[in-house]
Amino acid sequence: MASNKLKINDIARLAGVSATTVSHIFNKRDKKYRISPLTRQRVLAIAQQYSDQSHIRQYLVKANSTNTIGVIVPDMSNSFFSMFLHHLEDSFRQKNIQLLITCSHYNPEVEIKVAQNLVERCVDAMIVVTSLDSDDFYVSINQKTPVLFFDRYLKDTKLPFITSESVKSVADLIIPYAKQLKEFYFIGCDIQLTSIHARLEGFKQGLKTAGLKFKHDWLVSDDYCQNKGYQLIKGVHQKLGRLPKAIFTPSCNLLQEVLSYLVEIKIDPNQICLCSYDYNIYLDYCYYPTDAIAQDFQTMAHTCVEVIDRLINFKELKHHAFFIEPKIIRHR
DSSP, X not given: OOSSSOOHHHHHHHHTSOHHHHHHHHTTOTTTTTOOHHHHHHHHHHHHTTTTSHHHHHHHHHHTOOSEEEEEESOTTSHHHHHHHHHHHHHHHTTTOEEEEEEOTTOHHHHHHHHHHHHHTTOSEEEEOOOOSOSHHHHHHHTTSOEEEESOOOTTOOSOEEEEOOHHHHHHHHHHHHHHHSOOXXXXXXXXXXXXXXXXXXXXXXXXXXXOOOOGGGEEEEOOOTTHHXXXXXXXXXXXXXXXXXXXXXXXXXXXHHHHHHHHHTOOGGGOEEEEXXXXXXXXXXXXXXXXXXXXXXXXXXXXXXXXXXXXXXXXOSOSEEEEOOEEEOOO
16 A cells, blocks of 8 residues: 555455445445445454544444434423424434434433443434533543533533523523512522533522622522422422512423412412523413523524534534523513
């Protein structure tokens, strides 16, 4: 070989086949042209010996592609994840790529197990809403299977991630009411998660802009479990002897649980101001007017497709952090 860079003609010569045959194998046309499995195996084995060359790795990735992407979410019943998966599946289906969707149930051990199962199924890449507190596990997977974090990302991670902008949008959401009411409670869970922490930072920024000093009593938080939002607002009600003047919840499931308590005690909608991250269409008809931040599912899904495409084709990303702008929908 005249050059250190291996060419298709070189692989063909080493395998004892034509360059056309090698091209068909690399482009997954071997079955169409009835190339035997043994020939395919021989060509790929030779290519594997030179996989340190980037263009050969690209050939191998394409030849071994399963046209499947693994997706891990913590809760399929959460309307945010359900809507995201709907748009994500539609976006990938247009490229003839199938999703293998699994659920971690917010359990790190389960998440690791399902991720390993996806790797064993030879998915081309993974999109993960992680519940882990370190990216070490996914960094090791990323060496062979590209990993893209979604919604939640790990601080200082070098892996790419896509999430909605939170700080400015939450601040803009609450400022008008913070100025009027002089009191605002943050009813949240899992504030150690980067996405929730960013919403808390936006909440504090909004209070500051409105001229309010953040009070630690206004932050009511715990580890999430089913109906935790109901329990938290009930506890605040009992402690104060009244409901807070205004409440912000950082997710739609927490908002639903807070609303269930308000309905139970039959509070007048005029006696409380509600704001939340995550818009759902039911808020358009809700007895309790709630201003909410609507995430752009379609743009997030399209961005996932674009980033995954670049990752599996060894194309460089201009940056690894993608913040998608949401919009505020007001009902008051």
